[in-house]
Amino acid sequence: MDSHISKVKALYKGHSASETSNKESENGICQECGNLNGFGDDWSTWCTPCNSKHFIDEFPSWASGNNNVDELIRKTQINTSHYESTFEWIPYEQFTDIKFISKGGFGQVFKATWSNGPILYWDREKKRWFRWPRVPVALKVLFNSQNISSDFLSEITSHLKLYRSSNTCSEIVRCHGISQNPESKEYIMVLEYCARGDLGKYLAENFDDLTWSKCLDHLLDIARGLNTIHSEGLMHRDIHSGNLLIDVSYAAIGDLGLCRPANSSVSKKDVYGVMPYMAPELLRGKPFTQASDIYSFGIIMWELSSGHRPFPNIPHNFNLALKICDGFRPEIVEGTPECYKELMQKCWHENPIKRPNIANIVREIEKWLNDILEGDDVWSKADSSRNTIKKLPKIKIHSEAVYKSRLLPTVNNELFVKRSIVTHEVIIKRSRESCNELSCNHSQASCDEFRISNNNY
Known part of the structure; x- marks a missing residue:
């Protein structure tokens, strides 16, 4: 089973070891706080307390223009437990090569290249996030989302915890973050791109x-x-x-x-x-x-x-x-x-x-x-x-x-009951016709009762 990690390795295996040598921590120990990391693999390790602080330090550097959206992103970042569950505000200008894919009931989907790319780890020497650049993504533009509801955002919040609960949940399409079309002001969900479509x-x-x-x-x-x-x-x-x-x-x-x-x-x-x-x-x-x-x-x-x-x-x-x-x-x-x-x-x-x-x-x-x-x-x-x-x-x-x-x-349940009654009436009519044709010796009432009790409608 492939995971996001294996996809990253396939896409970026050309990077040298020196480019990944400045991870925030090594051997499972965070070099910033000295505690054990919550997550680690060949490509990244993750100390949630330290990285939460890095996210918080960057809060003043971005804003979506919507307090509810900002709150959703901030809460998610503070609780991020590994790099595959990072979630962020992504400026629209970071997307290039935008191409239409399809249109659904509540939005339309485009393929794009995310120039900065997703976070992998915190680079201690450069004091910034190390990212994998130029990653293909899917942009789901949400219709009429200029005034996105808090109820809708709450639904997204409940599903984001799926990424926190599983380090490499490749069977769930990853959501990298939220963006916004600067012209239409419609919000955009930035999703993992799957090459072969639906x-x-x-x-x-x-x-x-x-x-x-x-x-x-x-x-x-x-x-x-x-x-x-x-x-x-x-x-x-x-x-x-x-x-x-x-x-x-x-x-x-x-x-x-x-x-x-x-x-x-x-x-x-x-x-x-x-x-x-x-x-x-x-x-x-x-x-x-x-x-x-x-x-x-x-x-x-x-x-x-x-x-x-x-x-x-x-x-x-x-x-x-x-x-x-x-x-x-x-x-x-x-x-x-x-x-x-x-x-x-x-x-x-x-x-x-x-x-x-x-x-x-x-x-x-x-x-x-x-x-x-x-x-x-x-x-x-x-x-x-x-x-x-x-x-x-x-x-x-x-x-x-x-x-x-x-x-x-x-x-409507009442309509369904009425429809069932009509169906019973048709059955009764047919049963009466059958009784007449066969010269049935039973009473009509008993025959009707038998037909209804033996038809599960």
């Missing part, structure tokens, strides 16, 4: 070359990332293939806490996301839980098995929401291994309580990958079936199939 784009371009082993590698990365999120008591709330990113050799989860309007507080009743990935309880207006993320993960499993986005040829409207609440799911692809199918169906089970937790999912996928290494022919046979699937014609995407996060309609 999962939907990646599958469209590479599905024909993917084996089950490679798909399971990506699925395991996503599961591990989600496990990191859930182990911190957090939820993603908007897992779909547009928020899962592929770098050269691994997959990572992105857009944590960013899938909602940046300029307003959001009602707990509002549901934002991509409808085909949203759990039925959410579409009924129920609270979000970690089990809701598991449902979305199940849909991602289907996407990796089919090479298609879910429900591409129908409108993503209120009728689809009703059908999902009724149990409508993507059709399982022929040749999918039975163990994979069973786990996928458990993940998208209508009852959240019956969905597996992410830690067990991680263990199951690890077992499958081990089975492949040991030559289990279940997966080699599945690869043969997969070759047949690859020859099928591509599905045309409906003009009303929306794969961007947005405010979704919810199924």
